[in-house]
């Protein structure tokens with residue numbers, strides 16, 4: 001997969017892209033990530049990329065030309081161009097799953113009052129918000145998107161890091177985990193986990209997963225596809 005990030009602040013991404021699972025996936029050729037500085041496409045002698053808003057009002061708007069040229073420099077035949085903004089559709093695991101099967105995505109990060117709307121209207125395929133709050137720019141949102149997609153790519157996680165049991169994978173929150181010591185500050189690990197009885201452990205985990213989802217996110221249960229055993233557990 002290829003991901004191009006168009007930003008005015010490429011330096012924000014440096015450590016993030018070279019660290020942990022994303023860094024490893026890049027080194028292993030599972031994903032190619034490029035940061036493209038929108039300012040490099042400014043024709044202004046001072047490399048300005050913003051201007052006043054037509055109609056007046058405070059705040060600067062990013063001019064369409066450098067953004068358009070940056071998009072064109074990255075574009076490929078089968079790519080999806082996504083703008084990160086608080087006005088976009090809300091980002092969920094389901095969206096990460098969808099995007100992880102794309103061949104090439106371009107993530108456009110906005111700043112100031114946003115980007116000239118003619119870019120949105122004509123050159124953007126999708127607009128994503130990572131939540132109902134306003135960030136100073138789209139960069140952190142782009143990192144959230146990259147991180148959540150890369151870990152889904154085949155080969156990005158090893159067996160120990162498998163995502164099939166974790167929160168949101170099957171529409172539920174994940175069961176709790178424990179490691180050594182068996183007693184910590186007087187608090188014990190649940191007995192069943194030490195029993196070696198794998199079907200009992202699996203049943204306990206399924207129950208815990210349903211319980212925590214019921215207690216914290218009952219909204220998720222409405223959407224989750226539960227089998228008969230899970231339905232029964234939930235009704236007890």
Ligand code: ADE
Pocket residue numbers: 084085086128129130131132133134135136137138141
């Ligand atoms: N840019 C500013 N706020 C944002 C948000 N909540 N999601 C995505 N991009 C943003």
